[in-house]
Amino acid sequence: MTVSNCPRCGKIFRKLKRNICPNCVAKEDKEYEIVRDFLYDNPGAGIQTITEETGVSENQVIKFLREDRLVNVNKDSLLLDCESCGTAISNGRYCEACKARLDSDIRGVAGGGTTDRERKASSFHLRRLKDK
Ligand SMILES: [Zn+2]
Numbered sequence: 001m002t003v004s005n006c007p008r009c010g011k012i013f014r015k016l017k018r019n020i021c022p023n024c025v026a027k028e029d030k031e032y033e034i035v036r037d038f039l040y041d042n043p044g045a046g047i048q049t050i051t052e053e054t055g056v057s058e059n060q061v062i063k064f065l066r067e068d069r070l071v072n073v074n075k076d077s078l079l080l081d082c083e084s085c086g087t088a089i090s091n092g093r094y095c096e097a098c099k100a101r102l103d104s105d106i107r108g109v110a111g112g113g114t115t116d117r118e119r120k121a122s123s124f125h126l127r128r129l130k131d132k
């Protein structure tokens with residue numbers, strides 16, 4: 001059994017899927033709903049507006065963005081870095097190019113089921129992304 005300190009409230013809890021305690025998962029889900037609803041009513045809002053209007057902390061909003069859970073955010077106001085190459089991105093953890101590369105890496109490692117045709121298709125896809 002893995003026991004861990006909740007990074008949000010410091011409570012010791014049994015680590016399951018999420019790395020925060022069940023209490024904070026509930027709180028976080030609530031905050032996510034608030035932000036999501038706010039963005040639904042105010043599409044294109046910047047991160048500063050979101051934190052001011054919803055009271056949800058900037059770190060938390062960025063965390064949602066990293067988890068790819070938010071849409072309609074004004075991307076100009078966001079500064080996330082691709083975890084692989086450091087390119088500025090608006091959401092998620094990797095830029096499109098790295099996502100495609102990681103995707104084909106995973107498929108390459110998995111080996112077995114990958115046909116030559118699929119491999120060619122994915123390198124073609126990469127080239128098209130680079131040409132943009
Ligand atoms: Zn907690």
Ligand SMILES: [Zn+2]
Nearest residue numbers: 082085095098
């Ligand atoms: Zn990248």
